[in-house]
Each structure stands twice: as C-alpha cells, then as structure tokens.
Amino acid sequence: MKALFTLLFLASFSLQHTIAQTSKAIAETWVPVQKAGVKGGVNVASVSNLANSSAFLGLHGGFFGEIRPREAFGYGGEVMFSKQGVTASNLDFSLNYLSVPVFLNLYHGKVTFQGGGYGALLFMATAKMGQDKKDITDNFQTTDYGLLVGLRFRPLDKTFIGLRFNLGLQNINNNFTKNSAAVLRNRNIQVSAGYQF
Structure with missing residues (x-):
C-alpha cells in the first residue's frame, strides 16, 4: 500500500511538472506584439x-499601428495623407484625402499579406494646367471608402517595403462631369517604405 501511495505521488508530481513545462513552452513560443511606425511612398492613382x-x-x-496576438495573424490601422487623382484633357485633377485604412495581417516569414478596407475624408481638390490652379473641392464628394489588398516584405527587422491596391466603392462625383449621374470611383496603387519604432 505504501508503495502504491509513493507511486501515485511520483506520478502526480511528474504530471504536474510536465504540464507546467508544456505550458511554459507554449507561452514562450509566441508573445503578443504591438508595433507602431511611419510609412510613405508613391501613389499611382486613377478615377x-x-x-x-x-x-x-x-x-x-503617415503613421501605422499593429497588434499581433498570434504568430501568423494580426490586425492594424493607419492614419495617412494621400494625394490621388487623375489626368484628363491635359489637366491634373488632384484629390487630397485623410485616409484611415484598417486591415487584417497574415504573416509568413518576412512576408505579410494584408486585406481590409478604408475610409477617407476629402479636404481639398484642385485642377491644374501649367501654373494655373483652381479649387474644385465642391465638385467631389467629401468622403470615400473602399477595399484594400496588399503585400509587405520586411528585408530587415525594423524596415519594410509594401505594395497595396485600393479599390474605391463610393461614387465620388458631385457635378464634376457634365453628366451628373456618371459614377466615378477612385483606384489607387501604393508603393511604400516604412520604419517600425
């Protein structure tokens, strides 16, 4: 009987030790990460x-922030100035937005896949030919929203380069064209570089 109690005690101790070590190993495998930084780049835009x-x-x-609760999964957002627009009839139509993208991240090594959406506020639009510039803000809707998909590569620990496509879903036309019923939507390819603090 004494041997049985000793055996049960040792088995219980071993089981507790194994569970503790396993829990510690799982906890040390991935610790949630919060990141912030700055990014900027070029827009290749159209309407x-x-x-x-x-x-x-x-x-x-602008600025970005991310939360990575799992090694392969996370989410984040940005606050960005974005100068977009279109060139038509020898005029450059510039649309200046404050854009707030939100997205999910899927991590695979140094590559991150992104998908989500954005909302944007138009604070100025201009038409420019040569040195002449005219304010045409009233000819566009004051807001925009859409979907985004992107790819990011991190060659070094704190730096990255990225490629993203923004697909506008809102009709931004507000008597910009002679046909007031024309549906105009933003399209934008962004090439970025960024630094994580």
Whole structure:
C-alpha cells in the first residue's frame, strides 16, 4: 500500500511538472506584439469611367499601428495623407484625402499579406494646367471608402517595403462631369517604405 501511495505521488508530481513545462513552452513560443511606425511612398492613382484619362502620380505618408496576438495573424490601422487623382484633357485633377485604412495581417516569414478596407475624408481638390490652379473641392464628394489588398516584405527587422491596391466603392462625383449621374470611383496603387519604432 505504501508503495502504491509513493507511486501515485511520483506520478502526480511528474504530471504536474510536465504540464507546467508544456505550458511554459507554449507561452514562450509566441508573445503578443504591438508595433507602431511611419510609412510613405508613391501613389499611382486613377478615377474610373473618365474617357481619355491617364494615371496620376501622387504621394502618401503617415503613421501605422499593429497588434499581433498570434504568430501568423494580426490586425492594424493607419492614419495617412494621400494625394490621388487623375489626368484628363491635359489637366491634373488632384484629390487630397485623410485616409484611415484598417486591415487584417497574415504573416509568413518576412512576408505579410494584408486585406481590409478604408475610409477617407476629402479636404481639398484642385485642377491644374501649367501654373494655373483652381479649387474644385465642391465638385467631389467629401468622403470615400473602399477595399484594400496588399503585400509587405520586411528585408530587415525594423524596415519594410509594401505594395497595396485600393479599390474605391463610393461614387465620388458631385457635378464634376457634365453628366451628373456618371459614377466615378477612385483606384489607387501604393508603393511604400516604412520604419517600425
């Protein structure tokens, strides 16, 4: 009987030790990470359904934050200035937005896949030919929203480069065209570089 109690005690102790070590190993495998940083880059933008139009080159820049609760999964958001637009009829139409993208991240080694959406507030729009510039903010809707999909590569620990496509879903036309019923939507490819604090 004494031997049985001794055996049960040793088995119980071993089981507790094994569970404790396993729990510690699982806990040490991944610790939730919070990150923040800055990013900026180039926009290759356009507006759908405009005849004889071409891409508009602009800039974007701002701040990002991310939470990574799992090794392969996380989510984040950004606050960005984004200069977009379109070139048509020898005029550059510039649309300046404050954009707030939110997205999910899927991590695989140094590569991150992103998908989500964005909301944006238009604070100025201009038409420019040569040195002449005209304010046309009232010809566009004051807000925009859409979907985004992107890819990010981290060559070094704190730096990354990224490629993202923003697909506008809102009709941004507000008597910009002669046909007031025309549906115009933003399209934007962003090439970025960033630094994590």
